[in-house]
Amino acid sequence: MDPAAAAPLARRLLLAVCWLVVAAGRATGAQVLPPPSNLDYSFIQICTLNWTWNPPENVSSSCDLEYSSDIVIDELPLGKTEWSKSRFRVTDTFLNEEMRFKVRSECKRSNASQPSQWVETSLLPRGIPGTAAVGLSCVWHNLEYMDCSWRPGENASSDTNYTLFYWFDGLKNPKKCNNYSMDHRRCIFSLSFPKATNTYPAISILIRDDSEDIRPVCASKNPTTLVRPATPRRLTLSKINDEIYVEWSESDTFPENCLSYEVKYHNGDLDAAKIIKVENNYTSIPSVDPNSKYTFKVRANPKSACYSSELFSDWSEEKSIGEKTDSTFYFVLIITIPLIVAVSTIILLIYLKRLKILILPPIPDPREILKRVFGEQNEDSQSCAKDDSVNAYDRLVKEEEIHSLILTETPVCANPEKENP
Numbered sequence: 489m490d491p492a493a494a495a496p497l498a499r500r501l502l503l504a505v506c507w508l509v510v511a512a513g514r515a516t517g518a519q520v521l522p523p524p525s526n527l528d529y530s531f532i533q534i535c536t537l538n539w540t541w542n543p544p545e546n547v548s549s550s551c552d553l554e555y556s557s558d559i560v561i562d563e564l565p566l567g568k569t570e571w572s573k574s575r576f577r578v579t580d581t582f583l584n585e586e587m588r589f590k591v592r593s594e595c596k597r598s599n600a601s602q603p604s605q606w607v608e609t610s611l612l613p614r615g616i617p618g619t620a621a622v623g624l625s626c627v628w629h630n631l632e633y634m635d636c637s638w639r640p641g642e643n644a645s646s647d648t649n650y651t652l653f654y655w656f657d658g659l660k661n662p663k664k665c666n667n668y669s670m671d672h673r674r675c676i677f678s679l680s681f682p683k684a685t686n687t688y689p690a691i692s693i694l695i696r697d698d699s700e701d702i703r704p705v706c707a708s709k710n711p712t713t714l715v716r717p718a719t720p721r722r723l724t725l726s727k728i729n730d731e732i733y734v735e736w737s738e739s740d741t742f743p744e745n746c747l748s749y750e751v752k753y754h755n756g757d758l759d760a761a762k763i764i765k766v767e768n769n770y771t772s773i774p775s776v777d778p779n780s781k782y783t784f785k786v787r788a789n790p791k792s793a794c795y796s797s798e799l800f801s802d803w804s805e806e807k808s809i810g811e812k813t814d815s816t817f818y819f820v821l822i823i824t825i826p827l828i829v830a831v832s833t834i835i836l837l838i839y840l841k842r843l844k845i846l847i848l849p850p851i852p853d854p855r856e857i858l859k860r861v862f863g864e865q866n867e868d869s870q871s872c873a874k875d876d877s878v879n880a881y882d883r884l885v886k887e888e889e890i891h892s893l894i895l896t897e898t899p900v901c902a903n904p905e906k907e908n909p
């Protein structure tokens with residue numbers, strides 16, 4: 489065979505192969521399943537959608553029909569492909585992004601037919617882009633209430649009054665949160681389950697505004713990851729020999745053995761504070777320095793066996809035990825002792841002055857008396873009479889000063905008058 493003849497043959501062979509491939513494709517193409525029809529969705533809860541569709545027509549009875557479905561959020565597949573025989577799928581929704589849902593029919597365990605084309609439908613967000621609340625974070629405080637906060641979207645006015653709704657499996661209807669902070673960026677709602685509960689439903693949270701311009705947003709929160717215990721209370725310290733025994737109250741909303749504690753203590757030096765981990769509501773510190781003052785505080789965190797939350801409570805109030813006087817006590821002493829001393833001194837002084845007057849009456853100065861007696865004898869009675877009014881006043885004052893205690897002293901001016909005649 490000459491090479492010139494070989495080339496067309498090769499070309500013909502190639503064509504034949506191509507035709508075979510196309511024919512095979514057509515053959516399998518004929519077996520491509522028809523797709524599901526009437527794909528639709530409806531909200532069954534604030535943040536939950538039920539996507540529904542009808543089965544494809546003319547599917548042979550030998551086909552073990554299944555539907556595979558997938559979700560695409562803002563062009564990104566979520567990678568949550570599911571296969572099922574039922575003609576609906578329930579999914580969460582986020583509302584602030586475009587959500588596309590796609591489904592196709594497949595015959596399970598059969599390579600006789602090919603899966604159908606995808607059928608899809610999408611849920612477009614409403615409102616102005618960038619107006620949805622952002623940065624939603626929630627803390628489940630002491631298994632009693634949920635405390636959620638968020639920020640306004642960058643394109644939302646800062647006084648947007650967002651409203652929070654929540655729902656979880658077990659609630660008939662969604663509930664509206666009512667306890668907002670002043671700026672409507674935080675809301676607290678009570679959330680508790682029976683103590684024996686060990687699995688908690690996901691909490692759907694919808695934050696929206698009555699205005700059509702504000703884009704709503706949904707989030708699903710797993711409450712066990714948000715648990716934060718209450719601050720331990722009633723911290724009590726006692727000293728037994730060389731041991732300090734520490735005890736505090738347990739939260740009564742937590743099941744038994746679901747909290748562990750950190751006890752932090754130091755004796756004066758804050759940098760040398762020690763932290764010990766405790767599983768009960770008490771502990772003791774052995775062989776302490778009897779001459780030091782020890783200061784304690786405690787905080788709680790959930791045990792990983794019960795909750796997948798790493799959140800610690802606040803530290804409890806500090807309590808101290810030991811020889812050295814407590815600093816506040818010391819401070820009070822510094823302030824009050826001088827005050828008490830000063831006040832009592834003043835009181836004492838006043839009291840003493842009165843006492844002195846009572847016990848030790850002012851002793852009349854003999855010189856004064858003599859001077860008066862002799863000095864005034866030299867004066868004539870005329871002047872005495874002239875100055876009578878002045879002397880009367882003097883006398884009055886002196887009498888008042890000396891009071892009845894100086895009974896022996898007779899009026900100064902009376903003496904010459906009586907002696908002179």
Ligand SMILES: *[C@@H]1O[C@H](CO)[C@@H](O)[C@H](O)[C@H]1NC(C)=O
Binds near residue numbers: 540578
């Ligand atoms: C979803 O809708 C289908 C069809 O209406 C219904 O049969 C199914 O029970 C719904 N699913 C839920 C979880 O409500």
Ligand SMILES: *[C@@H]1O[C@H](CO)[C@@H](O)[C@H](O)[C@H]1NC(C)=O
Binds near residue numbers: 522545546
């Ligand atoms: C299903 O099959 C019937 C008859 O075999 C045919 O008339 C009909 O057009 C088919 N429907 C589809 C959607 O292929």
Ligand SMILES: *[C@@H]1O[C@H](CO)[C@@H](O)[C@H](O)[C@H]1NC(C)=O
Binds near residue numbers: 597598599
């Ligand atoms: C497809 O069919 C062939 C022959 O019928 C079989 O050997 C093979 O396992 C099947 N492959 C599948 C189900 O993927």
Ligand SMILES: *[C@@H]1O[C@H](CO)[C@@H](O)[C@H](O)[C@H]1NC(C)=O
Binds near residue numbers: 619
């Ligand atoms: C806010 O609005 C501007 C203008 O309409 C837009 O370009 C921007 O993407 C928006 N911000 C967000 C976070 O969507």
Ligand SMILES: *[C@@H]1O[C@H](CO)[C@@H](O)[C@H](O)[C@H]1NC(C)=O
Binds near residue numbers: 645648649
């Ligand atoms: C939000 O509420 C406050 C007070 O209740 C009000 O002054 C403010 O105008 C409200 N904001 C909007 C965007 O309506």
Ligand SMILES: *[C@@H]1O[C@H](CO)[C@@H](O)[C@H](O)[C@H]1NC(C)=O
Binds near residue numbers: 667
């Ligand atoms: C609202 O929340 C505050 C804490 O921010 C709380 O002190 C108050 O008791 C709550 N009010 C109601 C009615 O739950």
Ligand SMILES: *[C@@H]1O[C@H](CO)[C@@H](O)[C@H](O)[C@H]1NC(C)=O
Binds near residue numbers: 736
């Ligand atoms: C510590 O826990 C025990 C058992 O739960 C309880 O009886 C005790 O009162 C708790 N201690 C304090 C200080 O509350």
